[in-house]
Amino acid sequence: MDKKDLFNQFVAFTTAVHQVTHELTQNVKIDNITPVQYKILEYIKVSQPVTPTEISDCQHMSLPNTSRELRKLQERKFIEKISDTEDRRKHYVCLTKTGEKIMEDAFACIEERFQQLIQYSSKKDLEDIHNALNILDEKVFNTKS
Amino acid sequence: MDKKDLFNQFVAFTTAVHQVTHELTQNVKIDNITPVQYKILEYIKVSQPVTPTEISDCQHMSLPNTSRELRKLQERKFIEKISDTEDRRKHYVCLTKTGEKIMEDAFACIEERFQQLIQYSSKKDLEDIHNALNILDEKVFNTKS
DNA sequence: TCCATTACTTATCATTTGATAATAAAATAA
DNA sequence: TTATTTTATTATCAAATGATAAGTAATGGA
Numbered sequence: 636m637d638k639k640d641l642f643n644q645f646v647a648f649t650t651a652v653h654q655v656t657h658e659l660t661q662n663v664k665i666d667n668i669t670p671v672q673y674k675i676l677e678y679i680k681v682s683q684p685v686t687p688t689e690i691s692d693c694q695h696m697s698l699p700n701t702s703r704e705l706r707k708l709q710e711r712k713f714i715e716k717i718s719d720t721e722d723r724r725k726h727y728v729c730l731t732k733t734g735e736k737i738m739e740d741a742f743a744c745i746e747e748r749f750q751q752l753i754q755y756s757s758k759k760d761l762e763d764i765h766n767a768l769n770i771l772d773e774k775v776f777n778t779k780s
Numbered sequence: 781m782d783k784k785d786l787f788n789q790f791v792a793f794t795t796a797v798h799q800v801t802h803e804l805t806q807n808v809k810i811d812n813i814t815p816v817q818y819k820i821l822e823y824i825k826v827s828q829p830v831t832p833t834e835i836s837d838c839q840h841m842s843l844p845n846t847s848r849e850l851r852k853l854q855e856r857k858f859i860e861k862i863s864d865t866e867d868r869r870k871h872y873v874c875l876t877k878t879g880e881k882i883m884e885d886a887f888a889c890i891e892e893r894f895q896q897l898i899q900y901s902s903k904k905d906l907e908d909i910h911n912a913l914n915i916l917d918e919k920v921f922n923t924k925s
Numbered sequence: 926t927c928c929a930t931t932a933c934t935t936a937t938c939a940t941t942t943g944a945t946a947a948t949a950a951a952a953t954a955a
Numbered sequence: 956t957t958a959t960t961t962t963a964t965t966a967t968c969a970a971a972t973g974a975t976a977a978g979t980a981a982t983g984g985a
Contacts, residue, residue, distance in 0.1 A: 636906040638898070642891050646826075648913050651921035652797045657840065669971060681791075687933065695802065700973065702934055724932040724981045746787050753783070756919060761781040764919055767912035768793050774905055775897060776796035814941060832963065845943065847964055869951050869962040 645775075659748045663741045671696070672704055673741075676730070679714060680738040684727035713737065790920075804893045808886045816841070817849055818886075821875070824859060825883040829872035858882065 665673065671694070678693055679685055691701040705728060708714045713734035719725035730738060753761065810818065816839070823838055824830055836846040850873060853859045858879035864870035875883060898906065 636903065636910055638895060638906070639891075641898070641906060641910060642894050644910065644913050645894060646887075646890075648917055648921070649797060649801050650826075651917060652794060653801070655921050656794050656798070671972070681795075688931090696972085697974070698933065699935080699975080704972095706934085722932085722982070726933075742791075745791075746784075749787050749790060750783060752920060753786070758781065760919055761783070761786060763915050765781055765786060765789065767915040768789050770908050770912040771916070772793055772796060774901060774909055776793070776800050816942070833961090841942085842944070843963065844945080844965080849942095851964085867952070867962085871963070 655752075659745050659752075662748070663744050665737055665741060669704075672708060675701075675704055675708065676713060676734065676738055677741075679728055679730055679734075680742075683729045684717070686725055686727060690728065708734075800897075804890050804897075807893070808889050810882055810886065814849075817853060820846075820849055820853065821858060821879065821883055822886075824873055824875055824879075825887075828874045829862070831870055831872060835873065853879075 663673075668676075674694055675690055678690060682689075682693075687698060687701050687705060690705070691698045694701070696704075705714065705716070709716065712731055714728055715731050716726045716728055719727060753764070756764070808818075813821075819839055820835055823835060827834075827838075832843060832846050832850060835841075835850070836843045839846070841849075850859065850861070854861065857876050859873055860876050861871045861873055864872060898909070901909070
């Protein structure tokens with residue numbers, strides 16, 4: 636296994652992943668929500684409660700810009716902020732009922748397309764996919780260094 | 781293998797892929813180039829020659845906006861356009877010597893970080909990664925429907 | 926107590942990106 | 956030939972995003 640070849644394969648693979656991700660998410664259409672705002676909601680959905688600082692770090696955006704987008708999302712009642720009782724500088728961000736609803740719809744929409752993608756896969760195929768995901772996750776993509 | 785579980789695993793996996801992709805590319809710093817322009821150059825690099833229409837389709841941007849960014853890249857002598865001798869409406873976009881140079885540097889930088897990522901992988905690990913990439917590519921990400 | 930640090934916010938400005946209308950030139954179909 | 960379609964461009968405007976300065980409030984250490 637030549638490491639150079641593996642790199643080329645890796646590049647082609649990540650390109651394909653980005654392509655498929657785009658296809659799966661492209662028909663998720665939340666009214667008047669920007670891509671950055673959607674990304675933030677998605678992150679909150681899977682990681683809540685989170686602080687603005689955590690969002691800022693994970694989404695690679697400055698804290699002031701994060702704060703601005705969170706304010707917009709809060710104004711639209713998609714999220715709410717609760718201050719920490721221990722450290723009152725900290726705020727915990729959560730989805731509201733409305734926010735949960737739209738994100739569940741969004742995920743349902745994505746899952747539907749995903750299920751289409753694997754609709755003709757055999758039981759063995761699904762096992763193979765599962766194992767392959769595990770291997771890559773463990774050996775390449777989740778090496779918390 | 782529950783398909784719902786597989787979806788959840790898939791979501792976590794694609795998130796990790798995006799995260800790692802970001803880490804690998806973040807220190808590629810080409811002077812005064814915007815993210816969109818970099819994406820275009822990357823696409824040209826691996827697919828040249830390409831037409832503006834193809835770039836427009838693959839990068840999910842309108843033809844006018846594609847044209848604008850290509851003009852900027854051409855002004856900076858990173859790309860050049862050659863019109864088709866058969867169909868003179870068509871233009872083929874290629875990297876110039878300068879363009880090739882900066883993209884080779886960019887890829888070298890990414891590859892260096894990738895090699896760090898797998899530096900402690902055994903021969904068997906590399907084989908496993910290679911096989912896993914193949915399986916996912918074949919069974920999930922390259923189902924040209 | 927005083928000072929430095931942390932978490933977050935507000936405000937502002939520049940740049941990037943997206944959307945759309947209008948145009949031109951070449952190819953193709955009627 | 957004329958009309959239609961395709962490919963690409965230019966121009967313009969709006970919106971999204973990024974960068975930075977300044978400020979507030981709470982915390983924690985000296």
